[in-house]
Amino acid sequence: MSKSESLGLRLGKARVASVPDVADRARRGLLAFASAMAEKGHSPSEIATQVSDGSAAQGIGRVGLSALSTQGLACAEGCAFCCILNGEDGGTITQAEAVELHTALSPLSGQPDGRGWHPKACPALDPETRRCRAYAARPMICRSYVSGDVAACERVAKGEAAEGPGTLAPYHTYLAAIGLSRAALKGAKRVSTYSLAAVAAGAVEGQSLDRTLASARHKPGELDAELKRSKRDMSRAS
Numbered sequence: 001m002s003k004s005e006s007l008g009l010r011l012g013k014a015r016v017a018s019v020p021d022v023a024d025r026a027r028r029g030l031l032a033f034a035s036a037m038a039e040k041g042h043s044p045s046e047i048a049t050q051v052s053d054g055s056a057a058q059g060i061g062r063v064g065l066s067a068l069s070t071q072g073l074a075c076a077e078g079c080a081f082c083c084i085l086n087g088e089d090g091g092t093i094t095q096a097e098a099v100e101l102h103t104a105l106s107p108l109s110g111q112p113d114g115r116g117w118h119p120k121a122c123p124a125l126d127p128e129t130r131r132c133r134a135y136a137a138r139p140m141i142c143r144s145y146v147s148g149d150v151a152a153c154e155r156v157a158k159g160e161a162a163e164g165p166g167t168l169a170p171y172h173t174y175l176a177a178i179g180l181s182r183a184a185l186k187g188a189k190r191v192s193t194y195s196l197a198a199v200a201a202g203a204v205e206g207q208s209l210d211r212t213l214a215s216a217r218h219k220p221g222e223l224d225a226e227l228k229r230s231k232r233d234m235s236r237a238s
């Protein structure tokens with residue numbers, strides 16, 4: 001048995017705490033990702049690396065988002081209530097996303113950042129224009145959090161409850177894909193997640209990538225807690 005078959009078998013057997021449809025979609029996406037990479041000539045080790053750093057989960061999430069309509073959404077450039085990060089963490093992101101975000105923001109180190117507009121704003125935000133300064137590198141949580149009602153987003157940013165804003169389904173598939181990747185690669189490769197707020201802050205404060213990743217890395221229980229929240233949200237929506 002080749003190592004790529006071994007990864008396929010591991011993915012087939014892996015389990016994640018998500019609703020069954022979402023877990024199945026994530027597993028199919030990971031298997032398709034691994035198979036497409038193998039067809040392009042990538043080695044089993046290269047494929048495992050892209051599964052472990054979250055590139056595979058990120059790709060699955062982005063493909064899912066690209067198939068959705070944006071009709072009825074109020075989201076627009078400069079509308080940034082969703083970039084006010086309640087809590088310290090700011091959201092769960094993969095290693096591939098953390099590296100991309102850090103690379104995009106590092107050249108802006110020392111410039112005024114989002115916290116000049118609002119103390120809890122994401123450091124990636126421009127405090128004047130309220131546009132994301134790392135738009136092309138923004139992680140799945142930013143791409144999939146949407147709303148049809150800006151006023152509801154403003155209330156949520158103030159810590160009030162409001163109906164309307166929420167994450168689109170591909171975010172939940174992406175999360176399940178990270179969980180399956182971790183389960184499948186257990187004992188072979190580490191699958192880490194990171195705090196969006198800490199990665200953005202490290203980059204704009206001039207910290208090296210290695211130091212930022214070390215300080216922003218989640219404990220394993222963070223992904224489990226996010227998967228639990230995702231499962232609860234998906235169960236409520238169904």
Ligand code: SF4
Nearest residue numbers: 075079081082147153
């Ligand atoms: S989620 Fe809300 S605050 Fe964010 S861009 Fe959309 S409407 Fe604006």
Ligand code: SF4
Nearest residue numbers: 083122124125132142
């Ligand atoms: S990375 Fe960009 S889109 Fe995401 S929270 Fe920060 S400023 Fe907003």
